[in-house]
Amino acid sequence: MSCRNLELVITExxxxxxxxxxxKEDALxxxxxxxxxxxxxxxxxxxxxxxxxxxxxxxxxxxxGGVEQSLLAAFRQRQVGGVPAAFIAPAPVHKPRWIPLSIxxxxxxxxVSVLASQLIPxxxxxxxxxxxxxxxxPAPVPAEDSDPLxxxxxxxxxxxxxxxxxxxxxxxLRSVNRRRDLVRNDGPNRGRMQNAVNYxxxxxxxxxxxxxxxxxxxGSNLAQIEDGQVVRVELPRSALQSFGFHVSAERxxxxxxxxxxxxxxxxxxxIRFVR
Amino acid sequence: xxxxxxxxxxxTPSDDELLRLILAGDENAFVTLYRxxxxxxxxxxxxxxxxxxxxxxxxxxxxxxLMGEAKNYDPAKGSLSAYLYGIARNHVLRSLSxxxxxxxxxxxxxxxxxxxxxxxxxxxxxxxxxxxxxxxSVRQAVTALPAHYREVVVxxxxxxxxxxxxxxxxxxxxxxxxxxxHRARSLLIEKLRATGDPGTASSIVNSARCFx
Numbered sequence: 001m002s003c004r005n006l007e008l009v010i011t012e013x014x015x016x017x018x019x020x021x022x023x024k025e026d027a028l029x030x031x032x033x034x035x036x037x038x039x040x041x042x043x044x045x046x047x048x049x050x051x052x053x054x055x056x057x058x059x060x061x062x063x064x065g066g067v068e069q070s071l072l073a074a075f076r077q078r079q080v081g082g083v084p085a086a087f088i089a090p091a092p093v094h095k096p097r098w099i100p101l102s103i104x105x106x107x108x109x110x111x112v113s114v115l116a117s118q119l120i121p122x123x124x125x126x127x128x129x130x131x132x133x134x135x136x137x138p139a140p141v142p143a144e145d146s147d148p149l150x151x152x153x154x155x156x157x158x159x160x161x162x163x164x165x166x167x168x169x170x171x172x173l174r175s176v177n178r179r180r181d182l183v184r185n186d187g188p189n190r191g192r193m194q195n196a197v198n199y200x201x202x203x204x205x206x207x208x209x210x211x212x213x214x215x216x217x218x219g220s221n222l223a224q225i226e227d228g229q230v231v232r233v234e235l236p237r238s239a240l241q242s243f244g245f246h247v248s249a250e251r252x253x254x255x256x257x258x259x260x261x262x263x264x265x266x267x268x269x270x271i272r273f274v275r
Numbered sequence: 276x277x278x279x280x281x282x283x284x285x286x287t288p289s290d291d292e293l294l295r296l297i298l299a300g301d302e303n304a305f306v307t308l309y310r311x312x313x314x315x316x317x318x319x320x321x322x323x324x325x326x327x328x329x330x331x332x333x334x335x336x337x338x339x340x341l342m343g344e345a346k347n348y349d350p351a352k353g354s355l356s357a358y359l360y361g362i363a364r365n366h367v368l369r370s371l372s373x374x375x376x377x378x379x380x381x382x383x384x385x386x387x388x389x390x391x392x393x394x395x396x397x398x399x400x401x402x403x404x405x406x407x408x409x410x411x412s413v414r415q416a417v418t419a420l421p422a423h424y425r426e427v428v429v430x431x432x433x434x435x436x437x438x439x440x441x442x443x444x445x446x447x448x449x450x451x452x453x454x455x456x457h458r459a460r461s462l463l464i465e466k467l468r469a470t471g472d473p474g475t476a477s478s479i480v481n482s483a484r485c486f487x
Contacts, residue, residue, distance in 0.1 A: 050410065054410055057410055063317040068306070074339065
């Protein structure tokens with residue numbers, strides 16, 4: 001075997017790949033008598049060892065858990081259906097590399113906001129707490145708040161990790177009289193937001209029951225909203241599916257009330273359902 | 276989900292079986308497939324880009340694409356793993372083209388053909404690869420390779436794919452993979468020799484390549 005022919009197989013030889021026995025024997029025999037090729041082969045073997053060491057050193061490296069959470073939330077949203085793709089795209093974990101999707105999401109939210117504004121009853125401005133909402137400091141979650149709202153047939157909220165399915169969890173529903181407007185953000189990227197936030201309400205009925213405010217955009221931190229406006233809208237019951245509530249097909253056409261929380265920029269940030 | 280489909284997950288389902296369940300809306304199947312494949316995809320993106328942020332975004336993108344376009348996957352064209360790696364590769368290259376600052380590619384390698392011929396030298400730090408700093412040197416050298424060489428090294432040497440698997444991922448012939456890997460490794464040797472500590476080398480050969 002010549003040096004040139006050795007060069008044709010030296011990579012496979014150094015990487016321990018399968019070679020014809022005769023070719024391998026010829027190559028080894030050539031290197032016995034050629035110092036340069038022997039050194040060249042030694043370098044290839046050393047490189048192979050180095051690359052394998054790099055591979056081994058990274059063998060336990062995995063994507064951060066936040067990626068799985070984001071994807072799982074997106075998967076759940078897809079399964080309940082009816083949500084534009086822009087809504088279900090998870091937020092970037094480190095840097096805003098989803099700019100096109102973010103723009104699409106913002107546009108979609110703006111459309112929802114405009115539509116929601118047009119659906120506000122004219123008498124809503126007389127509501128006791130008005131449409132103005134301000135964020136207060138986080139408040140603890142009362143343990144006794146578990147009144148079922150009955151918005152869906154069997155109200156269910158998707159929450160928790162991948163082992164926890166949507167139909168295993170009851171939504172934290174509560175009476176407006178006892179404690180209203182507790183917001184929880186099961187953020188898809190960086191774990192759950194533990195803070196609870198109080199908002200004003202557009203409701204003018206003390207007998208109304210509401211869900212928590214549910215964030216409309218992934219990764220949004222409702223606690224960071226300093227000013228907001230709550231507007232009352234009516235939506236098809238099927239919209240509940242988008243937020244993890246189970247809705248039977250027979251009742252999907254019915255309408256339900258909801259409060260949409262608008263940020264000071266007019267973008268819808270969260271929604272809660274009212275009964 | 277049907278009971279028989281739940282039972283399927285109690286065994287070790289193949290990627291294709293999981294994909295079928297995912298298309299039917301099975302969340303557990305999605306989680307299983309994600310956990311099985313995310314590590315490789317993330318590491319591939321990290322080793323290609325040298326950026327954790329890109330690697331995270333790419334991993335996320337890959338499985339978002341799987342969610343939305345899984346029905347486009349054709350088993351006849353390759354394994355699901357290769358399909359996912361292929362998506363990851365496209366997104367990595369797109370990310371790198373947007374932000375070239377992540378990779379200080381020595382493009383001069385390609386232009387300087389003479390450098391390719393000098394694969395061995397008197398002072399050769401490759402013998403010290405067992406040291407941790409040399410592992411880091413190798414990693415950096417891989418990251419500095421031109422993208423079309425880097426990807427074959429990452430797939431074949433770091434992810435231990437066969438030439439055939441790598442050809443599925445990259446969409447090129449096996450022969451192309453083989454020749455690119457050969458050249459890429461030559462570039463790596465040259466790069467490591469150029470950046471190494473001369474004092475640690477003990478190579479007995481001259482810098483001229485042997486073509487007897």
